[in-house]
Amino acid sequence: MGTGGVEPAVADAGPIIHLSEIGCLSLLRIFKRLHVPDAVWSEAIEAGRVRATDVLALGNVQRHTIPRTEVTHFVHEHCVLDLHAGERECLFLCQQISVSFLLTDDLAVRRAAKSLGLTPVGSLGVVVKAYRLGHVSLAEAEPLIAGLYDVSTLFVTRAIVELAIEQLHERSGGTQ
Incomplete structure (x- = not known):
């Protein structure tokens, strides 16, 4: 079937975890580049929910370390204090690197993404x-x-x- 991704995306932990649970993590290759903030990496991989080798085998994953002060400023500026660290970092990263697709299954994050002009895509959407x-x-x-x-x-x-x-x-x- 098809090869190569068309658009880059920033990934929250949910889709990485859920797609891994059903054995189709490889579907994330539809994205040209998959940007993963460190807080998401910690939640999905370091917490043992998904194997690092499986994620890295995708070949399109790029990890990002995001300065806490920049995220804190962003969180206050955009009123997303109620979100988890990984979710906050995802929203910030989308804005910072101009990526419009945010992979998330969380309803509150989807709402926040839409308010920022981003396109949320959940596991089903992938x-x-x-x-x-x-x-x-x-x-x-x-x-x-x-x-x-x-x-x-x-x-x-x-x-x-x-x-x-x-x-x-x-x-x-x-x-x-």
């Missing part, structure tokens, strides 16, 4: 995007979406899963 770009077939994408609901620790409603599957079928014209 699967849909990978399908639309030709990286996975419809027959592969549907079980991955189901796995995010049935297997991973991602909290998502059945209605959202059905919406994601609908989006797959919109592209395929309803054919398999």
Whole structure:
């Protein structure tokens, strides 16, 4: 299927963890570059949720150490005090390096991202995007979406899963 990514993205821990849980971390290769702040690396990799070798094997990952004073200033300026360290660093990094895609499954982060003019993409959205770009077939994408609901620790409603599957079928014209 397709190769190479088209857009860079900044990744929060959620999509890294959830896609790893269903064995499709490799879908993150749809992004030309995957920027990962240190706080996210700590939450996902150092905490033992995802193996560092699996993340580094993607070949598009770039870690970022972000000065605490810059993040603190950003947090106060944009009123995102209620978010976790990794989420704050992700929002800051998107702004700092002019990356518009933020991978996150957290609703509050998605709202904050939208208010900053960013495009949030969750784990389900990564699967849909990978399908639309030709990286996975419809027959592969549907079980991955189901796995995010049935297997991973991602909290998502059945209605959202059905919406994601609908989006797959919109592209395929309803054919398999």
